[in-house]
Amino acid sequence: MILPTPRATGGARRCPPLAGTAMACAFALLALAGCDSEQQEAHEVLPMLEVPADEAIRLSLEEVPGSDLAALHLRQSEGDEPVWDSNVVAQDGTRHLVRVDGSRPKVLSAKEVPDEDAGQRKLIEQAKILPEQAVREVTKPEFGKVTSIEIDTKEGRVVWNVDVTTIERDNVHTYDVDAKTGEVLDRGELSS
Template sequence: MRRSPHPRTVRRRGRHGLPALLLAAGVALTGCTDYRLEPPTEVLPQLEFPYDEAFAKARHEVPDSRPFSLGLRDSDAPAPVWYGRVVTPDGTVHEVWMDAVRGRVLGASVPAGQSASAKARAAALTARARLLPSEAVGRVKEPYFGKVTQIELSEGRMKAVVWRITVAAIRQDDLRTYQVDAVTGEVLSVREGGPAARATVAPPSTALPTPPMVSPPEPPSGPPSTPAPYQPSP
């Protein structure tokens, strides 16, 4: 019997060799991350006091008030701050700011210069809203992973009262802003864009107290000493 000049090599495939190759090829082609293999990390982990509890505490600070707006400031800092605005029946806006880590109330005030027309508008908006902020957020199903960083009551198209909700998402590390009808609960629009670490809201009329500046140490008055030149030993 003549032997073949090129011996035949028998390759053994592992039990999971083909599925593993197909999975790797699929990931390489799509460029997507399989969250079953690599779970997403938590967005804004320092935000331990969520928006709904912040709204509840702001309303507790101002009896007989309704939610109006809430925003997170310095969200990328170790101790972010919630700025909440609630409205009393006469339309007066009250501001309450809270520690977004432990939920401590840092201060409260009534902004000066609220005109009669501004109070009437605020009272009308809060009176027309039928959905609470948490109910409006419940209508937003995407993204599956994320945290609310801003929510405010405003007037949308055709004078509809809407909750404008901003969510810091994990999957694309960006912000998504939704408009939810505050009466019917219909999601009217979705807008994407912006890094999640910059989720901020404009500060209220009364700013938080800032720590005193520490001056750097003064330099020495005399000229710096010059070391002696190196001289080799004999």
């Protein structure tokens, strides 16, 4: 690696190989630091989680009658407690953020929010299986808890993307479940 130097001669100096390697590692770590912050946040509160994803979905949909789930994510509150952030879409297309306590089955807040992804209503309408059914398809073989579910598309198919986080191995298993058939299309593993 060659770095410019402010010497009067205008020359360049060569960094020792070890210094260049250390700088490359530092840049790589900085780049990766934000990649899995959501998974890390979920993993930190996972041992305290008492309200499972299906219960958080039920409470969210009850809070906004006639709505459908677009996304549900486990987060860490400012008080370091588990909280579910649920995005639900009402029949008229309005989007609501419903926050559900992860320790006790109760709604903390609900508010209408700007619709950043109008296409999700169309995806929800195409889905034949409920998010709770998608969760059941992927939690059978795993020892972990659902920390995220979101409707999306993959290779032209409407899918429920489900993340299951394990406490023991600190891994996140991510699944794409066909939202029309319930078939598990893809499974991946992310190590935290």
